[in-house]
Amino acid sequence: MTGSLPGGPRPAAPCTAAVPSAPTEGPGVSDSYLPHHGDDGYRVTAYDLDLEYIPHTGRLAGRAGITAVACRNLPVLALDLGPFKIHKVLVDGRRPARWSHRAGKLRITPDRPLPAGTAFTAEVRYQGVPQPVRTREWGELGWEQLDEGALVASQPHGAPSWFPCNDRPDDKAAYRIAMTAPTPYTVVANGRLTSRTSGSSTTRWVYEQTAPMATYLATVQIGPYERVPVPGSDVHRVPQSAAVPRPLLTRFAHDFARQHRMIALFEDRFGPYPFDEYTVVVTADDLDVPVEAEGLAVFGANHVDGARGSERLIAHELAHQWFGNSLTVADWRHIWLNEGFAKYAEWLWSEASGGPSAAVMAARSRAVIARLPQDLRLADPGLRRLFDDRVYERGALTLHALRTVVGDTAFTALLREWTAVHRHGLVTTEGFIALAERHAGPGVLDGLFREWLYEKRLPELPSTGPEPGPVPDPARPSRSRVQPTG
Structure with a gap:
């Protein structure tokens, strides 16, 4: 060789x-x-x-x-x-x-x-x-x-x-x-x-x-790309670069200008970025959805519009570096540990960057999937529904319900321990439940995971317990409003 x-x-x-x-x-x-x-x-x-x-x-x-x-x-x-x-x-x-x-x-x-x-x-x-x-x-x-x-x-x-x-x-x-x-x-x-x-x-x-x-x-990824630094990456310890077709460079520079702030936010919530660097590829072709890979993510030309119309997807793919890439499911039935966490990262970014709070996003999400068939068991959705929208949304709702019940401090401590203990390893739903119950204390989570993960009927969001507060942007507070993109 x-x-x-x-x-x-x-x-x-x-x-x-x-x-x-x-x-x-x-x-x-x-x-x-x-x-x-x-x-x-x-x-x-x-x-x-x-x-x-x-x-x-x-x-x-x-x-x-x-x-x-x-x-x-x-x-x-x-x-x-x-x-x-x-x-x-x-x-x-x-x-x-x-x-x-x-x-x-x-x-x-x-x-x-x-x-x-x-x-x-x-x-x-x-x-x-x-x-x-x-x-x-x-x-x-x-x-x-x-x-x-x-x-x-x-x-x-x-x-x-x-x-x-x-x-x-x-x-x-x-x-x-x-x-x-x-x-x-x-x-x-x-x-x-x-x-x-x-x-x-x-x-x-x-x-x-x-x-x-x-x-x-x-x-x-192979193409006639220009290699450029991601805007703002010089102020962050994680090297960030991009491969972008020349005609898309201006739109890319605008749309990805806040990625370094996302990394800072996610490091604060999830723990240190788990790889040596992060690379973004933008293809000249349109793609149905962006694609995560270990240490990089791939976006289509349609995801770079010059108006940050896909910024939530930038957050989503970045979050997969922790959830999916460093922490990898031991079996595909645990897919919500990838997609639910990445979806919830979208809401955390919205909250931190001046957009709707995670509570508002959760309420909107629940209203949407409440109108869909109640026939999905999140902890075991089945092969055909591996990437069903309800896996993403209900996974994020499960995390929001957990955060609401245990409070922001315990929720952040739980996620940071989860990513640290299983860094570059394998994870399961049962393992997450066990860690969450230890952080919450005896009896606090009685029924929560059974209802959200194992029953098909969509539960109500918790109305008791500490209300999740707004997530500060650790990189740079912003007064700008980020409009929801879906």
Whole structure:
């Protein structure tokens, strides 16, 4: 393989992980919603991807190196991978291994079974035109060809559209992503840019993400972008940059001018920003919704209007760096821990920046979803409703109800401990409930989580307990009014 694995040599990843109060989740058990994705027989420590992309043909070619540890006696290991042509498969760098590739699974048979606890490497050389993963629920996922370049939006299971992987949210690993593309294109990927080498017509970009990352959060973004700093980022300790098409630079500078204040606010409420830097990509194409990835977020041209019409989405995607990316759900049924928290961050930003308070936003939200069918159980919405608007809204309402009952001080202390204890780890609904009950004290939350998370009927918002006060903007108080955008 070219180069070294992210962060240098690493010990084998454990085959069990601390997943609070959730004995049925975590490594070794298939995800309850996507049981055919991933392989519970091993854990990945690091991915080393060395890829080359040709835009006018859409062809992708590369070598993928996987460092892992067997969790049980492993005669065969399976990787998730789309319909690429496989050229060679190696295990532990020895002679080529036997393999079969069909129905989205690359099954590799080493020359002898891998005993439980054994660290091993696998290398796959492949090429082809990436095909998005097609789903009935959410359309196409993963690699997407743009008019100029490509983007990757994999949540929840589109990662196999561009690299072989153990595609399950609870198997987080370090990454090294090297991408060679024509020199006029800019390549953005997860982590820190460690090198950029230009030849006669191509440039090779190498990024390293040493923080553990789920496969669905791995990404590359390729296009004719200008690399610019985010306005105001020079006053904040977190490096913030952007990749933006030149015609959109002026609108971008206005619309993202308050992002550094959002980071300051969220650090005050949620704890330190969990990664080394934060990057924003704006594509020249319109996107239905923005996309979060670890350490970066992707917006469409339609989200940059020069009037901050999508500012709530800027807050939402930023909040995912804490909730979803650093703290990753151990199983997809806990999705409200990603989306409900990011939605509530929108309300916190509105409150802090002079817009409607979280209480007003909660009342509006409840009025809307009260008119919708009462048939969703938030703690287990089902695969088809994984990204239902009610998961977002009712998740945020659950947090507002909790904040109302326990008060602002306890609520902030709870969130900061939640993100600190599980930083770069796995989380479950049961684990959050246990921590919340400890912060609230005996009997304070009786019935609250049962009604909001496990019953289908929409509860009333609490009318007793300390009223949540306005959230101050720790970066710079503002008298301006932020109009709600949805």
